[in-house]
Amino acid sequence: LNQNNADFGVGYTSKGKSALSSSLLLLSTLYDLTQNAQTEQMLVDYILNRQLPGGGFGAGDVATVHETAMAIEALLSTNSQNHSQVINDAKTKLASMQSVDGSFEGSVYSTALALQVLFNDLRPNLSLNSIDLSNSQAISGEQVAVYFDVSHINNDVAVDISVTLYFEQQVVSSELFSQIAPNQTVSGYLVFDTDGIVGEHILTVVVDDGDLLSESNEADNELEVSLDIQAQSSAPELVIDWSTLNYQPKVFDALPFNFSSDFSVSNLSNSEINDVKVSLIKLNDDSSRVELQSFTENFSANETRPFDFDAVVNNANDELNLLLIIDPENTIAEVNEQNNQVALILPKQPSIDLSIISAQISLPGQFVLGQQSSTTFEFTNSGTESAPIFNVKVLYHDSVGQQELYSSLILAMDGGETLSRQFFWVPPQSGEFTLEFVVDQGNIVPEVNEANNGITLPITVVANGFTNLVMNDTDISINPDPGLTGQLLTINALVKNNSNVSSGLFDVNFYQQVPGSANELINTVTANASIAPAGEANIITQLNDLDLSGDVAFIVEIDPADAIVEFNENDNVGFKDFQILNKPDATVSSGGFALTPSVPVLGSELNVEVVTANIGEQQLLNAELKIYTQSGDQLTEVASQIIPVIDGGQAHSSVFNFIFPNDPTITALVAEVDYGNLIDEISEVNNQATLLIGNQDRSFY
Known part of the structure; x- marks a missing residue:
């Protein structure tokens, strides 16, 4: 090889x-x-x-x-x-x-x-898509911004990518991107100083100068733009010095947020210019303008002045459009009106952040035992997106546990929005406690910060100089439960003194609530002794031979005449919904008979089944059921049973077995429950039933 x-x-x-x-x-x-x-x-x-x-x-x-x-x-x-x-x-x-x-x-x-x-060339490609000038007809001495867009076409990250500005084959400005994400387009600007230059010139922008990155296409890395530069004159001309421009943040991920910017404005004329207004303006989606901050200054000839802006942005949608602008109303006639502003676009980073802080909570000057006070609090979504449904709660903590003082569901809350809520509370005891304010309990809504969703504040509840008797609905008990019509009913009211002062003697009224009418007074009971501070007493009344049934409401009122001066007169009444069962009611009917055989045989065994129903509400106890034969007007008892218990609304089946008498004159069987009316029932007229019968005398056999 x-x-x-x-x-x-x-x-x-x-x-x-x-x-x-x-x-x-x-x-x-x-x-x-x-x-x-x-x-x-x-x-x-x-x-x-x-x-x-x-x-x-x-x-x-x-x-x-x-x-x-x-x-x-x-x-x-x-x-x-x-x-x-x-x-x-x-x-x-x-x-x-x-x-x-x-x-x-x-x-x-x-x-x-x-x-x-x-x-199929898999090498990356950097493409200089476009370049543009902040002002194509500049005044000598003006700082001109050269905007550019660079696209990176590849699935890998491009690192250390330079964008360079050339003038007459000399580098005048450059920017280095430490990395460009795959298939991302980045934007920026380079500054060209026209000081001492006039005439028409060509500016060249090159991406990846020196071809350090091997690309699939090197022919799209360079673009040119023409710039016409005029000499200064005595005519007014104000420009923004791009080389001094700084601003923060570049993106926003919270609302509201602070936007700050510093830059210089130059007077490129040989005359002074007075009453120059420089403004920071927010552009709304409907193209309307909101001035966030402005300054008015006088400029000497060829003077440069710095400006520092710091403003709060309360709302924005998908992106924030801002203008840094000189002479926004165009009251000054300038050589060039096209170079008086810088447009800034801040992209939005989606976020939700629900929060509540101590500065948003307004507690009363003092919590006093038994006195109602109001508390106002605010909470904020400082994110940029609307928060979906979440809960808001205020919890009171003492040595025993916690109590919910306020609870609400917020269906939606816009980014940057602050809501206010109020609740009223009567402290039940004096001492040192805490109030916990919490939004989105359980962290149901995904947020960028879950640590600021709640705050706990210490509070002191001071003692009151008056006494106070108090009773809640849960302090009323009734025995038996449920109640029983016709029997004794005992109502017990637990009365408490939650003050530091003895109560003195007091009356307690017991009422039955009557719908559509005035409450009916059942009884008035006077306490036999004063209740000591932080003490309690049971006040009892009884109803004999109760003549009520169904759903009943009882009301107990402490000190009905307000004879005792209390620090809270609104906690003296309690309500108790109660059920009273009506009397039992035994009943039998001819349809409840079943005979075996269906036609009795004289002198033979007969099985009789009888159903006894309790159509009342209370239990039917120890009811005696008897069976008779009837001959003419004569009833003859042939069997009996004791039924131990039948619950309200239930039935019991009794079976009798006996030898049917050898008497052809018998025409009926009779069932009777509760002979002698020993049981107190709703009705006594449904305790007997008759079944007409025939009988077999064997003459046909």
């Missing part, structure tokens, strides 16, 4: 006559096999010496598709920028060899090889 001939080429056999095709084949694989740079360079020199005047390659004096395509591939395999011109010339020659029918040399093989070389 390393045995080159004297002309640096190789043949198809060892020491054979050098051939272009064999040398091309070897060059394509040599370095990967041997890493012998010297031999590789010898082959390159041999191949370069065989390039024909038209740019192609061939074994003789005529370029062929095969040798030209192979030469391009072989030289590309060296990854050397030194061969770019040779490769480009060879590509131009190869493309010109296409026949009118689209083929190359009429051969499928040659056509496929040419297409592969011409269109």
Whole structure:
């Protein structure tokens, strides 16, 4: 592999006559096999010496598709920028060899090889898409910005890519991009100082100056633009000094955010200019303008003044368009009105960031036990995107646990938006506690920062100089539960004193709520003793022989006449929804009989099944069920059973077995439950049922 001939080429056999095709084949694989740079360079020199005047390659004096395509591939395999011109010339020659029918040399093989070389070049390509001037008719001494767009076509990152500005073959400005992402377009500008220059001139911008990156196309790396420079005069002319322009940020990922910029403005005239306004303006989507900040200054002849802007941007959509502009109303007649502004575009980086901080919380001057106070708080989405549905909560923490004081769902919140909420609270105890304010509890919304979603503040609740009696709905208990119609009902109210002052004696009223009417007073109970600070007492009343049923609401009111001066009169009432079960109600019916046999046989065994139903709500206990035979008006008991229990709304089946009397005058069977009405029921008229029967006297057998 390393045995080159004297002309640096190789043949198809060892020491054979050098051939272009064999040398091309070897060059394509040599370095990967041997890493012998010297031999590789010898082959390159041999191949370069065989390039024909038209740019192609061939074994003789005529370029062929095969040798030209192979030469391009072989030289590309060296990854050397030194061969770019040779490769480009060879590509131009190869493309010109296409026949009118689209083929190359009429051969499928040659056509496929040419297409592969011409269109499958995997090297990267940097393309200088466009250049433009901030002012194509400048005044001498003006700083002119040369805008450019560079595209990088490749799947790998391009590193250390330069963009260079030339004037009269001299470098005047350059910018280095440390990296350009795959298939990305980058933009920027270079500054050209026209001081001391007049007339029409050509500026040249070159990307990858020196061709440090091996590209598939080196012909699209350079563009030119014409600049006309006029001499200064006494006529007013104000310009922005591009060389001094700085601004931050370049992209925005939060709302609101601070935008800052510093630059200089020059008076390029021989006369003074007064009342010059310089503004920072935000352009809205509807083309309207919002002035964020402005300065007004006087300029002496040929004076340059610096300006520093610092403004808050509260809202923006997909991108932020800003103008740094001199004389925005065009009140000053200038030589050139086209060079008075710089347009800045800040792309948006999507983000959501919900936050709440202590500065956004307004607590009352003092929390007082038992006194209602209001708290106002704000929370912000400082991201750039709308936040979807999330919760907002305020939690009160004491030594026992926590209590939710406020909760709300926010359906959506725009980027940069701040919302305000208020809640009212009556502290239930004095001492040291904390209030926790939290947005998006559980971190349901993905955010750039989850650490600023909540804040906990210490609070002190001071004691009150008045007493206070308090009772919640949960402080009312009733026994039995559920209640039972016709029986004793006991209502217990737990009354608490959450103050530092004894309560004194007080009354408690017990009511039954009557829909559509005034509440019915059940009883008034006077406490037999004062309740000590932080103490409690049970106040009890009883209802005998209760004549209520169904769903009932009881109300308990402490100190109904407000005889005691309390620091909170709004916590003296409790409500209790309660169910009272109606009495039991036993019933039997003729449809509840079942006989076996269906027609009794005189003197033979008879099975009788009777269903007893409890159509009341309370349990039916120890009900006696009797079976009679009926002959005329005479009832004769033949069997009985005690039914231990039938729940409300349930039924019980009783089975009786006895010898049917040998009495052909029997015409019916009678079932009776609760003989003597020993059980207190809703109704006593449904306790007996009669079943008419026939009987077999064997006269037909």
